[in-house]
Amino acid sequence: MTALATGTGGVGSCFISQLTWLSKNLPSTRLSLCYISMIDKALYRPDYAEIDFDTALFTLEATGVEPPPISTIVEYLAAAPHNVILVDNTSAISLAEAYPAFLRRGISIITPNKKAFSGSYQLWQEIFSSATSGGSYFYHESSVGAGLPIISTLKDLVQTGDEITRIEGVFSGTMSHLFNKFAPTSGSGGKWSNIVREAKELGFTEPDPRDDLNGLDVARKLTILGRLAGLPIESPASFPVESLIPAALExxxxxxxxxxxxxxxDNEMEEKKLAAERSGKVVRFVGSVDMLGKKAKVGLEWVDQTNPIANLKGSDNIISFYTKRYGDMPLSIRGAGAGGPVTAMGVTGDLLKVLCQLR
Amino acid sequence: MTALATGTGGVGSCFISQLTWLSKNLPSTRLSLCYISMIDKALYRPDYAEIDFDTALFTLEATGVEPPPISTIVEYLAAAPHNVILVDNTSAISLAEAYPAFLRRGISIITPNKKAFSGSYQLWQEIFSSATSGGSYFYHESSVGAGLPIISTLKDLVQTGDEITRIEGVFSGTMSHLFNKFAPTSGSGGKWSNIVREAKELGFTEPDPRDDLNGLDVARKLTILGRLAGLPIESPASFPVESLIPAALExxxxxxxxxxxxxxxDNEMEEKKLAAERSGKVVRFVGSVDMLGKKAKVGLEWVDQTNPIANLKGSDNIISFYTKRYGDMPLSIRGAGAGGPVTAMGVTGDLLKVLCQLR
Known part of the structure; x- marks a missing residue:
């Protein structure tokens, strides 16, 4: 029996419904829920009584109490009579910073949250050392590319002794959508400001599109991948990140x-598009880590029309790993990198991996 | 401590060198080697004394004895004082058919060999039931797409409750090479028979290219993926497979x-290429499983010029999973699907997964 603690919200509610599916279809997973919370409510019992998956969200809403401080959650979970996994489906920095405290007490962590793994390098190192001392596990597949198998693949490459030479790709579904419309490989595309406005109206951007256009989301993902590949990147602010927010509008x-x-x-962006076109290329918002030169960067790049990065559709992500074993032709993974069900899938996949090891 | 038994050869020798790397860089894996064999020689000791990784191939060559019958290997490994994993880097059907006997005795199996998993459906079922009764594990990532994360990704999709609607791709590095040269998306390509001859001379085909052109390798891979996705495919011979060997040359x-x-x-193949071109398409050798229609097929298809399948380079494989969660845009994985080091990487990655569970 393994007990879970989790948040709710877009990813959290999809995760709960996948848990319900798991408990019916893979009963051998023997999962129970002993803590569930949302921003202002929490549900948990001193005797760790099982919270029913099917009705968890309703019961939380109806009978939840004020969430306890994080230190109390650590103590509560550490004293549980079962193995416990904290599934952090929030984007709370306070919880992310407390991962070492959970891990040291033997509580494993699964999360799609980028913050802990792209924060300070010191926090990154503490997470590793705390998991070792606590005999606990942490997995965060969905922190890059949602359910796409990006992190697991990178770990496999590194752990089997391959050498990563370069990582590059389109890491943001929003940026992918904007540039596939703005600078398609055939046809002339639309006006930049119209495309951004329409994307916001369709819900494809953050409530304030500047939170996508500043490039920070991509910088965070690149920080995680660079570190996993062996580069001690200090923070997402320690390498060049091009913001697409005009300075006057910041x-x-x-x-x-x-x-x-x-x-x-619009004219400024149009000129950038045309400059690329005059060289037979298209402009894209690309993140890359050059492992040999020990450099990461995020920003606009000119890309060959035949490059898979130029030929993405919709909001697809693509991430390519260039390695010593794979040579000139990278191992590439492509597909939707955002959305509740696929993000939750990465979380549930991680859960199955931790369960295999906790048995 | 976990003991390994393995074969040698192209993949086997790369695997041994990855083991040497692992033992130096991840000493916590605590691996030892207690049985190693090649076609006509085997090395093992009644006291299960450790065989040194560095010198294993040399010692096998110099002091190996005639390999014992498989039933003796089962008994020898089952009586070992440690957990044992059989790493089958051979392509021997006799060994593949004995997997249930190993698994029932608690010996886990890792292999890049397609034969056991694409043989009769009865053998497939016996492998699963034997692993359950023996408490053992079996992994075969490299049986499709070499080290590309194809099988692990498909398993994650299925185990987290997604529904696979279609699997399609280019599953053969040889076929990829031949068609990328024969019908490129720009330019006119070469003569079919010349391209096949050159590919053979470069070592890109089997010693007899008919072993690639008959489509059976692709059919075997598709059988494995279809079964993992939930379709009880009886055998690679139970669905349409188009052979590119002219009947008179079989x-x-x-x-x-x-x-x-x-x-x-050549004229016949040229006509097939031109027919596709007249519709603005290119011809490719494609395998697909239609999960909704419960049908698999392998053969020539006309593909849109913008389809990633049309734009492969070199000998790259591409495999796309269409699922309920991913919708119209598939999750796709692309890269080299053959070669010793990347095939061995899939085997070594599986080894790390089994080790996590055997601890």
Whole structure:
């Protein structure tokens, strides 16, 4: 029997429904739920009584109490009579920073949250040492590319002794969508500010599109992959990240005002697109880690029309690993890198991996 | 401590060198070697004394004895004082058929060998039931796409409750090479018989290219994937497989005579290429499983010029999973699907997965 603690929300609620599926279809997993919380409510019992998967969200909403401080959650979970896995489906930095405290007490962690793994290098090292001392596990497949097998593949390459020479790709579904529309390989594409506005209206961007356009999300993902490949990247702020927010619009009050003003910069973006086209290329928002030169960067790049990066569709991500064994032709993984069900799938896949090891 | 038994050969020797790397860089794996064999020699000791990784191949060559019958190997390994994993880097059907006997006795199996998993459906079922009764594990990542994470990804999709609707791709490095040269997306390509001859000379085909052109290798891989996705495919012979061997050349005496005669059929292949081109498509050798229609097939298909399948380079494989969660845009994995070091990497990656569970 393994007890779970989890958050709710977009990914969290998909995860709960996948747990329900697991408990019916893979009963040998023997999972129970002993703690569940949302931003202002938590559900847990001193006797660790099982919370029913099917009705967890409803019961939490109806009978939840104020969430306890994190230190209390650590003590509660550490004293449970079973193995415990904390499934952090929140994006709370306070919880992310407490991972070492959980891991040291033998509580394994699974999360799609990028924050802990792309924070300071010191936190990264503490996570590893705490898991070792606590005999616990941590998995975060969905922190890059959602359910795509990016992190597990990179770990396999490294742990079997391959040498990563370069990692590159399109790591943001939003950026993929914007540039596939703005600079398609055939046809002329649309106006930059229109495409950004439409993407926001369709729900393809963050509530404020600047949170996508600043490139930080891509920088965080690249930090995680670079570190796993062996480069001690200090933080997502320690390498060049090109922001697509015009300097004058960085501090405008809100998303609406930003979107109204963005059209003034359409000519500038159009010129970047045409410059690439004059060289027979297309412009894309690319992240890369050059392992040999020990450098990471994020920003606009000119890409050959035949490069798979140029030929993405929709909001697809693509991540390519160049390695010594694979030579000139990379191992590439492509597909949706965002969305509740596929992100939750990465979390559930990690759960099955931890369960195999906790038995 | 976990003891290994393994074969040698192209993949086997790369695997041994990866083991040497592991023992130096991940000493916590605590691996030892207690049985190693080649076609006509075997090395093992009644007291299970450790065979040194570094010198294993040399010692086997110099002091190996005649390999014992498989039933003796089962008894020898089952009586070992440690957990034992049989790493079958051979392509021997006799060994593949004995997997249930090993698994029932608690001996886990890792192999890149397709034969056991694409043989009769009865053998497939026996492998599963024997592992359950023996408490043992079996992994075969490299049986499809070499080290590419194909099988692990498919298992994750299925085990987390996604529904596979379609699997399609280019599963043969040889076929990929031949068609990328024969019908490139730009330019006119070469003559079919010349391309086949050159590929053989470069070592890109089996010694007799008919062993690639008959499509059986692709059919075997598709059988494995279809079964893992939930389709009880009876055998690789139970669905349509298009052979590219002209009927009149199926029984010619040898590869040289086959290659000399193949040019008589160049016009026929050229016509197939042009027919696709007239529709704005390119011809490729594709395998697919339609999970909804419960049908598998292997053969020539017309593919859109923008389809990633049309734009492969070199000998790359590509495998796409269409699922309920991923919708219209598949999860795709692309890269080298053959070669000693990447095939061995899949085997070594499996080894690390079994070790996590045997601890």
């Amino acid at each position: 501090n405008v009050a809100n998303a609406d005002e930003f979107l109204r003003s963005l059209s003034k910069y | 029984n010619v005496a040898n590869a040289d005579e086959f290659l000399r005669s193949l040019s008589k059929y």
